[in-house]
Amino acid sequence: MNIINIEHIAKIYQVGSEEVHALADVSLKIDKNEYLAIMGPSGSGKSTLMNILGCLDTPTKGLYDFKGQNVSEMSDNELAKIRNREIGFVFQTFNLLPRSDALHNVELPLIYAGVPSYERKERAREALINVGLGDRIHHKPNELSGGQRQRVAVARALVTQPSIILADEPTGNLDSKTGEEIMLLFNEIHKQGNTIILVTHEEYIAKHAARIIRIRDGFIESDERVPERYIPQLKVQEEN
Amino acid sequence: MGHFFFELKESLFISFRAIRANKIRTILTTLGIVIGVTSVVLMSTALKGMDIAFQDGVAALGSDNIYIDKWSWFDNTIPWWEVRNRKNLDLDEFKKFEELAKLPLAVSPTVWTNQTLKHKDRTLNFNMVTGTNHNYIQTTNLNFAEGRFFTQLESESSRNVVVLGSSVAESLFPRGGGLNQVITIKGRKFRVIGILEQQGSFIMGNFNPDNMAYIPIGVVFKYFHRSDFRSITFNVRAQNNAMLEETKEEAISIMRKIRGLTYDKENDFSINQQEGLLNNINQTTSVIKIAGYFITGLSLFVGAIGIMNIMFVSVKERTREIGIRKAIGAKRRTVLGQFLFESSVICLLGGFLGLAIAVLLSMVVNQFLPTSVQVDAVILAIVISIITGIVSGLAPAYTAAKLDPVDALRYE
Ligand SMILES: Nc1ncnc2c1ncn2[C@@H]1O[C@H](COP(=O)(O)OP(=O)(O)OP(=O)(O)O)[C@@H](O)[C@H]1O
Ligand SMILES: [Mg+2]
Numbered sequence: 068m069n070i071i072n073i074e075h076i077a078k079i080y081q082v083g084s085e086e087v088h089a090l091a092d093v094s095l096k097i098d099k100n101e102y103l104a105i106m107g108p109s110g111s112g113k114s115t116l117m118n119i120l121g122c123l124d125t126p127t128k129g130l131y132d133f134k135g136q137n138v139s140e141m142s143d144n145e146l147a148k149i150r151n152r153e154i155g156f157v158f159q160t161f162n163l164l165p166r167s168d169a170l171h172n173v174e175l176p177l178i179y180a181g182v183p184s185y186e187r188k189e190r191a192r193e194a195l196i197n198v199g200l201g202d203r204i205h206h207k208p209n210e211l212s213g214g215q216r217q218r219v220a221v222a223r224a225l226v227t228q229p230s231i232i233l234a235d236e237p238t239g240n241l242d243s244k245t246g247e248e249i250m251l252l253f254n255e256i257h258k259q260g261n262t263i264i265l266v267t268h269e270e271y272i273a274k275h276a277a278r279i280i281r282i283r284d285g286f287i288e289s290d291e292r293v294p295e296r297y298i299p300q301l302k303v304q305e306e307n
Numbered sequence: 308m309g310h311f312f313f314e315l316k317e318s319l320f321i322s323f324r325a326i327r328a329n330k331i332r333t334i335l336t337t338l339g340i341v342i343g344v345t346s347v348v349l350m351s352t353a354l355k356g357m358d359i360a361f362q363d364g365v366a367a368l369g370s371d372n373i374y375i376d377k378w379s380w381f382d383n384t385i386p387w388w389e390v391r392n393r394k395n396l397d398l399d400e401f402k403k404f405e406e407l408a409k410l411p412l413a414v415s416p417t418v419w420t421n422q423t424l425k426h427k428d429r430t431l432n433f434n435m436v437t438g439t440n441h442n443y444i445q446t447t448n449l450n451f452a453e454g455r456f457f458t459q460l461e462s463e464s465s466r467n468v469v470v471l472g473s474s475v476a477e478s479l480f481p482r483g484g485g486l487n488q489v490i491t492i493k494g495r496k497f498r499v500i501g502i503l504e505q506q507g508s509f510i511m512g513n514f515n516p517d518n519m520a521y522i523p524i525g526v527v528f529k530y531f532h533r534s535d536f537r538s539i540t541f542n543v544r545a546q547n548n549a550m551l552e553e554t555k556e557e558a559i560s561i562m563r564k565i566r567g568l569t570y571d572k573e574n575d576f577s578i579n580q581q582e583g584l585l586n587n588i589n590q591t592t593s594v595i596k597i598a599g600y601f602i603t604g605l606s607l608f609v610g611a612i613g614i615m616n617i618m619f620v621s622v623k624e625r626t627r628e629i630g631i632r633k634a635i636g637a638k639r640r641t642v643l644g645q646f647l648f649e650s651s652v653i654c655l656l657g658g659f660l661g662l663a664i665a666v667l668l669s670m671v672v673n674q675f676l677p678t679s680v681q682v683d684a685v686i687l688a689i690v691i692s693i694i695t696g697i698v699s700g701l702a703p704a705y706t707a708a709k710l711d712p713v714d715a716l717r718y719e
Contacts, residue, residue, distance in 0.1 A: 118713050121634075123633075123634055123712045123713050123716075124711075124712075124713045143638070143639055144638050144639065144640075147633065147636055147637065147638040147639070148636065148638075150633075150634060150635065150636050151635065151636020152636070156634050156635065158716070162627070162630075162631045162634070162716065163631075164628060164631060166324055166328065167324075175317075175632070175635055176635040176636050178313050178314065178317050179314070179632075179635065179636040179637050179638075179641065180636065181313055182313075183313075184313070223635065227636075
């Protein structure tokens, strides 16, 4: 069953008198519980595509069908609702609220979903425990390491139990070991039945996914299954 | 409903955090609101104080009174030359009036003169002296600190006795003990037989009983003025407020009879009431009010501009935060509400500060005017702050609400 079905999507920016085709013509189907990596050179339109898939942005042309709903024709409010209920974002720069502690950051989507305070706190705490931050609940972002911040962001993306997780270079700001920890987390999430779409520059990160799409100049260049998927393993704890 | 409530709570939380993060900036921006609210509260309080002071003054003189006079006190529709040519009211007419009037509680004649009062080396120049008779006290609400008013005998035989207002007594006898002392009025000796309680109604000016001395009316004509040169005023006190109109009607018909006016003649005297004085005062206070509201409005306007400015800065600074919130599901109206709420909270804080300052200042003002900050002034302050907050937050909040989430997230 398709969760996402986009057909002939284009995103055109007007810069001065010039038109920039961030996305020229993209069609794509994504099934439930897929693990998809999007690759491509800088400026090829990966983030643009992610933003459209995540309902943060609307395409200039084309059709976007999300779980049978026509997103291209939705109002701002409806898009906000979809983002809140159906989509979990993980960004390269974490994008946490700097003055709020981990718990409140994770709680935030539930506030906008109208979940009562008690349940909210409970679910946020649980999400933080699941990403291994049970002992950092009341730390502010600047009191956490990069990897820990990204875990908070993952917990925030998961807490609403969305249909898809969108991660735009989630390991881009992390060293390879910490990045690997985040990828391990994604693997767990995927195993639990979640759908994950991941943007990355790194070939070895992309290998964690089951399917890789390559974009160039706003077009899909290739769309392939990964023959030998890399399944990250829990490291022995002796490193600490 | 739940939604709205949670978002509101989140807004409150965000506001306080933002304010805490920018304490000094917030305090500086609220200054305009603080000044605005302080002046609004002080002004409404002071005006109320003036009203009360005035009403006290009126009450001391008696609000159930009418005053029959040659002159009209407040009505200037009758040309002054006509009034000037009227016949003076004299004591004979008063005696007839007193005889014929059935409705009043009491009537008394009064005449005013300015004289120099002296006791030893203490002098009061050009002090207001009222000449009247023994019934005067019944036409007023004056109370005595010491002594008594003059008796019928003293009044009718024009004895040299005087009753002093509290301020006059204090000036002539700073250490007290004025009762039964002898003072001079224009060189004539008078015995002090009574001293009035303080009235404190500054508003009546020279007519304030505190600044007055009272002597029998006959004495005025004996020593100070020729009786045919001065018109006297009849103080008429109704039995109660409900009887005021009737008493007035009776007074008019008696006066017309005394003056022998035929039906086609206009009154050649005037009936004056406190009401006229009230209207007069209201005119004065409304000028003060307009000026006050103008100043207040101006400072609130300046304050609102300041808040608007700082809210724009705040929206700019928090562009990324807005992007994050939108990415995880905040709707436009949520963001709008958040910033409106924040500017209202800032204004409300300013309002409370202004209120506190106003309360302190009103304690100072209370030395001159009977003032105290009332509940309605507090409500006014709060409502004004919230409205200012919403008005000044509207444009910045709208800017924040319509930010594009992608642009906002990319903002450095
Ligand atoms: N708001 C915008 N206005 C104009 N052009 C834009 C805008 N956003 C993106 N673009 C252009 O669209 C193209 C695609 O941008 P996008 O951010 O999707 O690239 P990307 O593949 O994510 O690159 P990177 O790997 O560097 O993140 C770029 O050429 C960019 O300059
Ligand atoms: Mg990108």
